[in-house]
Amino acid sequence: MSVTQVPFGTTRDGSKVTLLRITNSMGCYLELLDYGCTVHALSVPDRDGRLTDVTLGYDTLGEYEEHDDAYLGAAVGRHANRIAEGKFTLNGHEYTLAKNNGENHLHGGIHGFDKYIWSYTVSGDDSVTFSRLSPHGEEGYPGNLRVSITYSFTRECSLEIDYRAESDADTVVNLTNHSYFNLAGRGTVHSHLLQIYADFFTENDGGCLPTGRILEVTDTPMDFRQPKEIGAKIDADWEQLWSVGGYDHNFVLSDPSGLKKAAVLFCPDTGIVMTVHTTMPGVQLYTANALTPRKGKNTARYKERSGVCLETQYFPNAMVCHNFPSPVLKAGEVYSHRTIYSFTAK
Ligand code: BGC
Numbered sequence: 001m002s003v004t005q006v007p008f009g010t011t012r013d014g015s016k017v018t019l020l021r022i023t024n025s026m027g028c029y030l031e032l033l034d035y036g037c038t039v040h041a042l043s044v045p046d047r048d049g050r051l052t053d054v055t056l057g058y059d060t061l062g063e064y065e066e067h068d069d070a071y072l073g074a075a076v077g078r079h080a081n082r083i084a085e086g087k088f089t090l091n092g093h094e095y096t097l098a099k100n101n102g103e104n105h106l107h108g109g110i111h112g113f114d115k116y117i118w119s120y121t122v123s124g125d126d127s128v129t130f131s132r133l134s135p136h137g138e139e140g141y142p143g144n145l146r147v148s149i150t151y152s153f154t155r156e157c158s159l160e161i162d163y164r165a166e167s168d169a170d171t172v173v174n175l176t177n178h179s180y181f182n183l184a185g186r187g188t189v190h191s192h193l194l195q196i197y198a199d200f201f202t203e204n205d206g207g208c209l210p211t212g213r214i215l216e217v218t219d220t221p222m223d224f225r226q227p228k229e230i231g232a233k234i235d236a237d238w239e240q241l242w243s244v245g246g247y248d249h250n251f252v253l254s255d256p257s258g259l260k261k262a263a264v265l266f267c268p269d270t271g272i273v274m275t276v277h278t279t280m281p282g283v284q285l286y287t288a289n290a291l292t293p294r295k296g297k298n299t300a301r302y303k304e305r306s307g308v309c310l311e312t313q314y315f316p317n318a319m320v321c322h323n324f325p326s327p328v329l330k331a332g333e334v335y336s337h338r339t340i341y342s343f344t345a346k
Contacts, residue, residue, distance in 0.1 A: 003125055020034070032130075036116065042341075053298075068115060160338065179341075193230075210317040263276040
């Protein structure tokens with residue numbers, strides 16, 4: 001195992017960005033940027049031992065900055081996904097957040113965690129911890145929040161992400177990673193088989209905001225309890241899908257507590273299997289519906305459905321839908337969550 005560091009360009013405002021590569025003894029590697037704690041590349045073996053980069057990204061920092069609304073590989077926060085009308089009430093006080101998705105707040109706002117260059121420390125030969133202080137009032141959130149995100153890459157090709165945060169005032173925290181996976185390394189993800197360990201999903205309104213209703217997946221295109229091709233029902237004439245252009249929904253994981261299996265993704269072409277474990281209660285299945293045609297890494301061309309995100313999280317809009325698990329972090333308490341993406345081939 002080893003960790004190497006190389007420059008990865010300069011932001012528009014003149015700050016230097018570093019690429020860190022963690023390589024394991026099989027020659028597989030994870031590449032990270034300190035810009036947005038971004039997963040830039042994740043190279044794992046297919047069934048014939050050939051390395052395949054299974055995440056979407058760009059060749060240059062300029063492209064990450066230009067297309068910042070896609071959040072390719074980034075850490076998102078303070079609050080992943082949407083909060084209706086960019087406001088919430090906590091301890092009787094109404095907080096107003098930045099609105100960056102029509103009337104709503106999305107992925108931490110105009111200048112969310114994905115757009116900062118984070119400090120980092122390298123631990124041993126297999127992990128990197130990024131940290132930053134998100135000041136009181138940032139994008140409208142209360143409390144000075146100390147955040148750290150540790151990425152480890154194991155000998156067995158697992159990407160382990162540990163999130164930790166503490167605030168000096170009650171606040172809201174819901175951190176995730178926005179990697180788009182494509183286990184073929186090209187094309188769309190329609191033929192990938194997906195299994196999600198969820199009997200229920202949260203209903204969206206036409207603006208992709210959870211309404212608060214929790215619906216059964218049974219007899220709907222949301223039923224991924226057995227492995228199913230992502231493309232099998234994606235274009236079904238069903239309002240939940242066509243209103244958001246594909247899958248863009250939060251699944252209610254059947255086991256709400258502890259570190260448990262959330263999803264399995266399999267690519268029949270390469271044989272690569274990705275298994276997701278998380279301590280979070282939900283996972284957002286997002287099929288890159290808004291990924292307009294563009295150039296990606298190494299001459300790749302991306303478009304809608306070129307990748308699939310499995311964003312582990314508290315349910316979106318939970319500050320408005322009070323029946324959802326609460327993303328409130330009390331002053332002095334520790335936010336601690338873990339998500340693992342592990343890779344094998346068959
Ligand atoms: C959201 C989508 C959004 C995408 C890119 C996903 O997490 O659920 O609605 O378009 O991120 O911003």
